[in-house]
Amino acid sequence: MTENSTGRPAAAAGVLGAATVATGLIAGVFCIFACAVMPALARSDDRVFVEVMGNIDDVIQNPVFFLSFLGAPVLTAVSARQTRRSPHRRWVWAALAAYGLAFLVTTVVNVPLNDRLAAAGDPARNTDPAAVRERFEDTWVAWNVVRALLSTVALACLARALLLHRGAALTRPRTWRRRPGRGPAGSRA
Template identity: 80%
Template sequence: MTDNSTGRRTTAGGVLGAATVAMGLIAGVFYIFACDVMPSLARSDDRVFIEVMQNINDVIQNPVFFLSFMGALALTAISAWQARNSPYRWWVFAALAAYTLAFLFTVVVNIPLNNDLANAGDPAKIADPAAVREKFEDTWVAWNVVRALLSTLALVCLARALLLHGRYGRYGRSGRSYASAYLESAAGSSASR
């Protein structure tokens, strides 16, 4: 393996690792909404539910979240490009496909629902908060579960690709260690004794 290809492998491994971390963060966000935030809010009355969700949707629009949300997609796409000729490429492609769907569902379903909820105005002044909540809650929760499952699938695929990247880095496609050729040639020399 040449120094140039080693450098590319190191860069590809770094990007793949960063994509895996970003995906884990996003999968965790969707997961915590699915198993804690939304079930907890389900116990609240309509005005409290609307107020808290409006606050959550406002606060989550911050640079740290956007870095993870957009970064998971961008880093996975870059990693897919870098892995296009690798033996683990299908794992990265699968991760990209799964997260692209989660990203699209967010843009097409969840964000418009968030915007509708924000446009409902001050919860204390909403004439029929139950109707506003009913229009939002079940659809948002269902699609969030889909996002959680897809981003978790993407995380699993990236983790598998990262594992294989590490394995192929040591052994190459043939399964034979790159270092073994050096060690074998040195084994008979007096320098190795």
């Protein structure tokens, strides 16, 4: 439902919805690593662990992942700008802060660990997989849980903002424009 002919509330809802979906996708990725991928890999021997984590790191770096990973903060920032005068803006800003922290954890902790694992796990270097795993696993898992929680908080904040935005759109008084040649009650003038 648009409030006026420019469609700004509808566009803001669309961007907020897209930010929510992108953030949800990334929260899901981090959550599945915390709940399934890393516990499954914990059962593997050291060489398999290092090889599979290296393969995952190679495969996950693709346009679909990056569209969500980078799209979530960009869309949330655009939504924060669009909703700056809305009563639900606090939720969007809280989401931006939470996802910003998750993004920071990813770029400052998890990605460098992935890079070190890839370098150390190179078969040409003839490194001990147990030592490589020892320097990687516990730290990566702990910080992944942190970013999973932060991105889930961001998702919850965006979902709350979306619900409040939708509720505001439903209770917003309609502004009717008269069509030329029509009187106040819709009769011909």
